[in-house]
Amino acid sequence: VRERTVTARIAVVGLGLMGGSLLRRLADLGAPVTGWSPDGGERDAARGVSGASTVDRLDDALRGADGIVLATPLLAMPDLLDPIRNSAPPGAWVTDVGSLQEPPLAWAASHGLGDRFLTSHPMAGGEASGFAASRVDLYDGARVWLSGGGAADAALEVRLERFWTGLGAHPTSIEAAAHDRLMARVSHLPQVVSTHLAGVLADEGIAAHTLGPGARDMTRLAGSDPRMWEDILTLGGATLPATLRALARRLEGEALRLEAGNAERFAELLGRTRAWREG
Amino acid sequence: VRERTVTARIAVVGLGLMGGSLLRRLADLGAPVTGWSPDGGERDAARGVSGASTVDRLDDALRGADGIVLATPLLAMPDLLDPIRNSAPPGAWVTDVGSLQEPPLAWAASHGLGDRFLTSHPMAGGEASGFAASRVDLYDGARVWLSGGGAADAALEVRLERFWTGLGAHPTSIEAAAHDRLMARVSHLPQVVSTHLAGVLADEGIAAHTLGPGARDMTRLAGSDPRMWEDILTLGGATLPATLRALARRLEGEALRLEAGNAERFAELLGRTRAWREG
Secondary structure: OOOOOOOOEEEOOOOOOOHHHHHHHHHHOOOOOOEOOOOOOHHHHHHHOOOOOOOOOOHHHHHHOEEEEEEOOOOHHHHHHHHHHOOOOOEEEEOOOOOOOHHHHHHHHOOOHHHHHHEEEEOOOOOOOOOHHHHHEEEEOOOOEEEEOOOOOHHHHHHHHHHHHHHHOEEEOHHHHHHHHHHHHHHHHHHHHHHHHHHHHHHHOOOOHHOOOOHHHHHHHHHHHHHHHHHHHHHHHHHHHHHHHHHHHEEEEEEHHHHHHOEEEHHHHHHHHHHOOOO | OOOOOOOEEEEOOOOHHHHHHHHHHHHHHOOOOOEOOOOHHHHHHHOOOOEEEEOOHHHHHHOOOOEEOOOOHHHOOOOHHHHHHHHOOOOOOEEOOOOOOOHHHHHHHHOOOOHHHHEEEOOOOOOOHHHHHHHOOOOOEEEEEEEOOOOOOHHHHHHHHHHHHHHEEEEEEEOOOHHHHHHHHHHHHHHHHHHHHHHHHHHOOOHHHHHHHHHHOOHHHHOHHHHHHHHHHHHHHHHHHHHHHHHHHHHHHHHHHHHHHOOOOHHHEEEEEEEEHOO
């Protein structure tokens, strides 16, 4: 087991669920960490994290950082890149924890940060959002997809891998476009389905607190942060329609079969998906 | 707080997740409980539950019982009702823990058990099935929908309410047809959606172990017992097609909006479903 340790001075920009949890873990590891958020309430809340320093001005977080982690909604990132280029030490690496990888890489390149930017996507989170939902163990054991835009060198990748491993997460390299296509299926599709399922139940006048464990799990993502998802689907939504339609066609086929009294086909499918889940 | 206690002699018929968990809790409470399953392997496994007696012949479980709980798949129930009428004491109550309520009530009535049968549906369970998945706390705090067919009297309802309350569950009376309509929305719909979502992901060649927490939750029900669901949808599937089609239409509308670059409407919906979840 590799020891958890981070010695780099880290600036965490954005203190919601993802950034707040990062601040907590880094402070817990004794790493020198500084947090900043555009939201004054989140800054105040983050001041309760012992061992972390939370500052009122972005520049004060960036100055002296060895590494900078952007933990804001995707569309808030471009405006932060010029301040980073102007105020952070030239040798500092930059990453983000957004849910898509092609857009952050393109922004970093166009803002002159391509050679020191890698994009990270930790498969961790939850439907709760904001600093209040953050927790020290959010990244424990989480896979972190890591990709670069070509301008970054291997040494940078080693630094980022060491950073995530030091936090207790599992970095895995991927190509950004492949990552974003994969996420359309394993993340965006479940998010859209959960939300529309919740929409159907809400329209039927069913109270959420009456749901059993299965339906609660199926509508958990319907409690996610609208701003975060508006950004993800604005930037990455174009790859989703084909898969959404495939699912809609399957549901219509099931409706026809059930009307005909045929539940066998569903049971066969369930046998296959059960085997799929068990690997 | 009402004390958990069951003093009646209970026969548990079927020793999968539901029956096995009932056997464990009753034994844990010191209640005189006897279990039987048509599956010899499950009977052997249940013999490891200290304080419970597991027998090889159904008649031996029924004789001397004050109450009988059917915990088999729905379509296995009708064949058990004649043995119950012939072997159980005439004063013993009978219930089941199936997922639909109109079919068991109709079967009980047609087998001459209508005056001592109530149907129970505990909102507890999980995707794992079989005795190996059973656990002592499955029913703790669970809502149990309870309904009768008209021939049963109020005294029977009091006995069943006391039974479920004694187990730590929360019995709630409902009308069977209303229950089954509700379940089509809060249970069968999520089950079918989870399974077809898993079908899409499996067809795309995505390995289940690579999923993040959101997609894992969304495909958890896709690991459920095919036999149980074939029975539920064979008996209750006719009410589902309209709701399935409503969801399919919503997904197609979303596909059109995302193709047009409109993610705002989705964010608005997500704001509403988030508020719905929070009650």
